Amino acid sequence: MKLDSKIPSGPIESKWSNHKFDLKLVNPANKRKYTVIVVGTGLAGAAAAASLAELGYKVLCFTYHDSPRRAHSIAAQGGINAAKNYQNDGDSVHRLFYDTIKGGDFRAREANVHRLAEVSLNIIDQCVAQGVPFAREYSGYLSNRSFGGAQVSRTFYARGQTGQQLLIGAYSALSKMVGSGAVKLFTRKEMMDLVLVNGHARGIVTRDLATGKIESFAADAVCLATGGYSNVFYLSTNAMACNVTAAFRAYKKGAGFANPCYTQIHPTCIPVSGDHQSKLTLMSESLRNDGRIWVPKKQGDNRPPSQIPEDERDYYLERKYPSFGNLSPRDIASRSAKEACDDGRGVGPGGRGVYLDFADAISRLGEKAISARYGNLFDMYQQITGENPYKVPMRIYPAPHYTMGGLWVDYNLMSTIPGLHVLGEANFSDHGANRLGASALMQGLADGYFVIPYTIGGYLAEAKQSAVNTDMTEFKLAVKQTEEQIAKLISIKGKRSPTSFHRELGLLMWDKCGMARNEQGLKQAIDKIPAIREEFWQNVNVLGDAANVNQSLELAGRVADFLEFGEMMCHDALHRNESCGGHFREEYQTEDGEAKRNDDEFAYAGVWEYTGLGKKPNLHKESLAFENVKLATRSYK
Amino acid sequence: MNLTLHIWRQENTTAEGRFSTYRVEEISPDMSFLEMLDVLNERLINKGEVPVEFEHDCREGICGTCSLMVNGVPHGPEKGTTTCQLHMRKFKDGDEITIEPWRAKAFPVLKDLVVDxxxxxxxxxxxxxxxxxxxxxxxxxxxxxxxxxxxxxxxxxxxxxxxxxxxxxxxxxxxxxxxxxxxxxxxxxxxxxxxxxxxxxxxxxxxxxxxxxxxxxxxxxxxxxxxxxxxxxxxxxxxxxxxxxxxx
Incomplete structure (x- = not known):
């Protein structure tokens, strides 16, 4: 496996514009001769499918949902960053670039991040033009708020539903191109495999989730925008169907998988309430603008929060990180919550929770102002917990939320398989070891609207592929393998539900490869996962048939991939003998418990190559050079 | 709490549907309505019965995937709430609950509670x-x-x-x-x-x-x-x- 990042030469500010000029173009009349497959219709996928179709390419777009509008981008609450500097508070492209590199704990690729900061400006313009109803001031101009890890107000938002509004924008752009016939949309079709011809990505195999039909589709290039893998932990803030299958199947076909151990644990989620819990619910990070996080100073203090006097409370983020306070980055805020709870000072059932308290903000600004800012979030909290957050502090605890790792891509967003492009959360490139709040929406839309439309032309113009069709052996073989796997899952008829295996794996991953990891625990997980996997293939019980809607069958296929993927993730976490961002190895911390990076040995992206089931994958390294931001210990004190 | 559920079961679009009755026991009031159905499905699978198909995804009330007529009311008794955000504390021990798919000519049933x-x-x-x-x-x-x-x-x-x-x-x-x-x-x-x-x-x-x-x-x-x-x-x-x- 060769890792050529294809970073353009020249100063960082002009790399992207020079590169756009250097990329070969496809003549407008020739674009309609090329077919591009886009898998996934979240922000990255919908934006890419719409933009590529507008350029004139034939686009085949796939989603496993009943409608493209259901993708999990829709659940993003807080906002989207852009270096517009509308607030006149000193923001700039360079500052957004700097904050993102630093926030990522110096484990992202500088050139990609700078491009992201540059195109952030266009994203806001594009979304406004589509009719995205961003929050506005009475002047009629766009409003901004602050987010963790930044000291400027650069976050654009639409109440607590920013992801929804941006996705509806991208979905409407996509719908227009579907209506005009330029995009062929396939709903309820899940990608089951990637098809290679002569080493190039030339198609996919899908399963229709309503009829069970297995089909294949051919194209000149394939774009995966299939999201992240937080559901490897079983309980996460991801939607129930989010999975790693598409990315993992590409990995098994030869695409390198980078930094799988970089997972983000979001600090503000509603704590687990019992064994029945099916997923965790995020409370937007924007709440930390006005909410203050605290725990009692005394261990085991069971008094209700209103009876704990001010001087017996520990506002630990404000105490430890005075300059960023409650707006410290996510990895730091999460770990601090864990520390407080490990110390016996957690609150609520089981002691796994901390308070997020709005009393000060409500007395300062009034209940009405707080309701205008966060009303829907407060309502949601009350529905789930039965407690009124205007009266008693919210209880929150960290939960798996986002995955910075993903398929390795070069500067053109192409994986190690020629023709296979990877967009949005599914790739690894922009967030290093920790993503800043309001940057996921930015990256998904940047990749879809403003990067892939240029870079895919460069690939198609240069690759000059011969035509392929689905009657070729490569396609037929991939279809057959998928059919065999489905038949196998249905035929086992064991004693345990797919969910029970998912839960078992998730608990193990959370325990050994979650917010904090150590060598011994990771080795235990690597020993244990193959055993769970073996039992799964002998004892899973998938009822019903394969020719109708069958969600147990869908889940079983996804869990089967998580059972292989989790092992790779642990290998990655075990080999990275340092702490950085979301990857916290207990052996590598400073005296006051902060993450301790090891730049001499680990300033690289770890890229794994598949070597066979149950075998340790091969590690490749893309070294990361920091020429524009000085490598430094990340400090938010 | 213990509940009796009357659930619409239908093999596929062309098949004829019918109500089936299930008992669920020891349901926690902190569960969401869909988690209660998860519990039912896990028990059905363990008994070797085909689980009930219903659509859901984000379980945060924003993706629009979940549906369900609960006692004849779309998304159930709580105002301004999707089914995934409806919690069992809204129900009482011993309640009977009827669960149907959306009913509309333009939304054909695909299976059980799943419509197109x-x-x-x-x-x-x-x-x-x-x-x-x-x-x-x-x-x-x-x-x-x-x-x-x-x-x-x-x-x-x-x-x-x-x-x-x-x-x-x-x-x-x-x-x-x-x-x-x-x-x-x-x-x-x-x-x-x-x-x-x-x-x-x-x-x-x-x-x-x-x-x-x-x-x-x-x-x-x-x-x-x-x-x-x-x-x-x-x-x-x-x-x-x-x-x-x-x-x-």
Whole structure:
């Protein structure tokens, strides 16, 4: 496996514009001769499918949902960053670039991040033009708020539903191109495999989730925008169907998988309430603008929060990180919550929770102002917990939320398989070891609207592929393998539900490869996962048939991939003998418990190559050079 | 708590459906309604019975995937809430609960409680957008938008496309869904060039899909988990009438 990042030469500010000029173009009349497959219709996928179709390419777009509008981008609450500097508070492209590199704990690729900061400006313009109803001031101009890890107000938002509004924008752009016939949309079709011809990505195999039909589709290039893998932990803030299958199947076909151990644990989620819990619910990070996080100073203090006097409370983020306070980055805020709870000072059932308290903000600004800012979030909290957050502090605890790792891509967003492009959360490139709040929406839309439309032309113009069709052996073989796997899952008829295996794996991953990891625990997980996997293939019980809607069958296929993927993730976490961002190895911390990076040995992206089931994958390294931001210990004190 | 569930089971679109009755025991009041169904399904699988199919995804009330008529009410008894955000503390020990799919000609049942809502997508594809190809946009602050307009547009844009409005309506009308999009885009300056073409195309597609007409019973607003107002329907009708008079 060769890792050529294809970073353009020249100063960082002009790399992207020079590169756009250097990329070969496809003549407008020739674009309609090329077919591009886009898998996934979240922000990255919908934006890419719409933009590529507008350029004139034939686009085949796939989603496993009943409608493209259901993708999990829709659940993003807080906002989207852009270096517009509308607030006149000193923001700039360079500052957004700097904050993102630093926030990522110096484990992202500088050139990609700078491009992201540059195109952030266009994203806001594009979304406004589509009719995205961003929050506005009475002047009629766009409003901004602050987010963790930044000291400027650069976050654009639409109440607590920013992801929804941006996705509806991208979905409407996509719908227009579907209506005009330029995009062929396939709903309820899940990608089951990637098809290679002569080493190039030339198609996919899908399963229709309503009829069970297995089909294949051919194209000149394939774009995966299939999201992240937080559901490897079983309980996460991801939607129930989010999975790693598409990315993992590409990995098994030869695409390198980078930094799988970089997972983000979001600090503000509603704590687990019992064994029945099916997923965790995020409370937007924007709440930390006005909410203050605290725990009692005394261990085991069971008094209700209103009876704990001010001087017996520990506002630990404000105490430890005075300059960023409650707006410290996510990895730091999460770990601090864990520390407080490990110390016996957690609150609520089981002691796994901390308070997020709005009393000060409500007395300062009034209940009405707080309701205008966060009303829907407060309502949601009350529905789930039965407690009124205007009266008693919210209880929150960290939960798996986002995955910075993903398929390795070069500067053109192409994986190690020629023709296979990877967009949005599914790739690894922009967030290093920790993503800043309001940057996921930015990256998904940047990749879809403003990067892939240029870079895919460069690939198609240069690759000059011969035509392929689905009657070729490569396609037929991939279809057959998928059919065999489905038949196998249905035929086992064991004693345990797919969910029970998912839960078992998730608990193990959370325990050994979650917010904090150590060598011994990771080795235990690597020993244990193959055993769970073996039992799964002998004892899973998938009822019903394969020719109708069958969600147990869908889940079983996804869990089967998580059972292989989790092992790779642990290998990655075990080999990275340092702490950085979301990857916290207990052996590598400073005296006051902060993450301790090891730049001499680990300033690289770890890229794994598949070597066979149950075998340790091969590690490749893309070294990361920091020429524009000085490598430094990340400090938010 | 212990509950008795009467659930609609239907093999596929063409098969005949029927109600089946299940007992679920030891349900925690902290469970969501869908987690209660998860518990039922786990128990069915362990007994070797085919689980009940129902659609769901984000379980945060925003993706619009979940549905369910709960005791004849779309998304159940709690106002302004999707089924995934409905919690069992709203029910009492010993309750009987009837669970059905959305009922509408334009939403055929695929299996059990799962229906096909792709008619909504086809309506959007006819005009539920502003044609702004990537790359054309002027600066985001180039056109100030009065806050009241922006706020109303936002309230209309909050639609999650779940279909509760259709399920609640005795005519199975999609007027609230279509009107919400017509209002969202029609209130904004960017949406003006296509305003009348949009309303015409969307209303015509709605009729073609087999949705019924609006007779102003307001059940749609009552069932809408995002509490989108019926005044949007009046606004749509006004725009549609204008479009017809102007010959769009």
């Amino acid at each position: 809502r792709s008619a909504f997508d086809r309506i959007i594809q006819k005009g539920g957008y502003i044609s702004a190809n990537t790359g054309n946009a002027p600066d985001g602050n180039a056109i100030p938008i009065p806050k009241p307009d922006a706020d109303w547009a936002f309230e209309a844009a909050a639609c999650i496309g779940c279909g509760a409005c259709v399920a609640a309506c005795k005519n199975a009308s999609a007027s609230l869904f279509v009107a919400a999009k017509v209002t969202h885009l029609g209130l904004l300056p960017q949406g003006q060039p296509e305003r009348y073409l949009r309303v015409t195309a969307m209303v015509e597609q709605m009729d073609q899909e087999g949705f019924g007409s609006c007779t102003n019973t307001y059940d749609c607003e009552g069932a809408c988990p995002k509490q989108i107002s019926v005044r949007n329907i009046a606004r749509m009708n006004r725009d549609y009438l204008k479009a017809k008079i102007m010959g769009n």
